[in-house]
Amino acid sequence: MSVEKQLIVFDFDWSMADQDTDRWIFEVLAPDLRRKMKKLKEEIQWTDLVAQSLREAHSRGIKRSQIEHSLRIMPFHPAMVRGVTNLKAGGKTTFLCLSNSNSVFISTILNDKSLETLFTEIITNPAEWEGELLKLRRRVDPNGPQHDCKVGCSPNMCKGKYCEELTAFLERHGKDFDRVVYVGDGSNDFCPILRLRSQDIVFCRANRGLQKRIEREAEKEGLTCQIQYWAGAWEVEEMFGKL
Numbered sequence: 001m002s003v004e005k006q007l008i009v010f011d012f013d014w015s016m017a018d019q020d021t022d023r024w025i026f027e028v029l030a031p032d033l034r035r036k037m038k039k040l041k042e043e044i045q046w047t048d049l050v051a052q053s054l055r056e057a058h059s060r061g062i063k064r065s066q067i068e069h070s071l072r073i074m075p076f077h078p079a080m081v082r083g084v085t086n087l088k089a090g091g092k093t094t095f096l097c098l099s100n101s102n103s104v105f106i107s108t109i110l111n112d113k114s115l116e117t118l119f120t121e122i123i124t125n126p127a128e129w130e131g132e133l134l135k136l137r138r139r140v141d142p143n144g145p146q147h148d149c150k151v152g153c154s155p156n157m158c159k160g161k162y163c164e165e166l167t168a169f170l171e172r173h174g175k176d177f178d179r180v181v182y183v184g185d186g187s188n189d190f191c192p193i194l195r196l197r198s199q200d201i202v203f204c205r206a207n208r209g210l211q212k213r214i215e216r217e218a219e220k221e222g223l224t225c226q227i228q229y230w231a232g233a234w235e236v237e238e239m240f241g242k243l
């Protein structure tokens with residue numbers, strides 16, 4: 001198949017990056033808050049819990065510069081930087097980020113890796129600095145209409161077909177991609193890959209939530225795309241080289 005135009009969709013935590021931003025910054029700066037989040041995560045919606053923990057961090061004097069520094073030192077494989085940079089230079093690839101992290105965490109890290117112009121769009125939870133406090137909101141406002149995803153996405157965001165993040169992107173940028181490649185690891189990446197066609201591929205990180213859902217639910221939900229597994233970012237670089 002000749003591919004002239006392709007779209008790479010990236011999840012961020014544990015997919016593009018080798019860690020989870022929401023958890024990492026607290027592990028670095030306030031492990032007791034990280035422990036508290038682990039205890040509260042069944043009771044409080046995750047994005048709200050991160051927002052609340054950021055307020056607590058602020059109230060005990062943790063500074064913007066400390067949070068930014070912790071993001072810059074978060075594990076991020078050099079092979080991932082090389083892989084996406086080379087693919088972008090090839091000229092036929094558009095990049096989209098679909099993430100449950102937030103706009104500030106992602107842009108801080110991308111700037112540090114000189115990848116700030118990689119993505120055409122970054123679809124994630126909105127955040128902004130207000131002095132030393134990072135204010136974070138759910139992408140789907142809890143007071144407005146909620147998405148009706150039936151595949152188990154969390155209330156703040158559905159990456160897949162039901163609240164149409166990926167569908168809406170394809171409407172905005174033309175649907176004529178010869179191939180879509182989705183790089184993901186988590187259980188909430190299952191919904192968007194149900195949108196993919198038989199010529200599309202999921203690059204699934206092995207032994208995490210997405211693989212488990214594929215194994216259990218692919219047949220029932222009618223997953224039609226191809227699946228390739230990887231463990232380290234150096235393998236993603238290799239897989240990109242064959243696209």
Ligand SMILES: [Mg+2]
Pocket residue numbers: 011012013014015184185186
């Ligand atoms: Mg992830």
Ligand SMILES: [Zn+2]
Pocket residue numbers: 149150151152153157158159160161162163191192
């Ligand atoms: Zn969904």
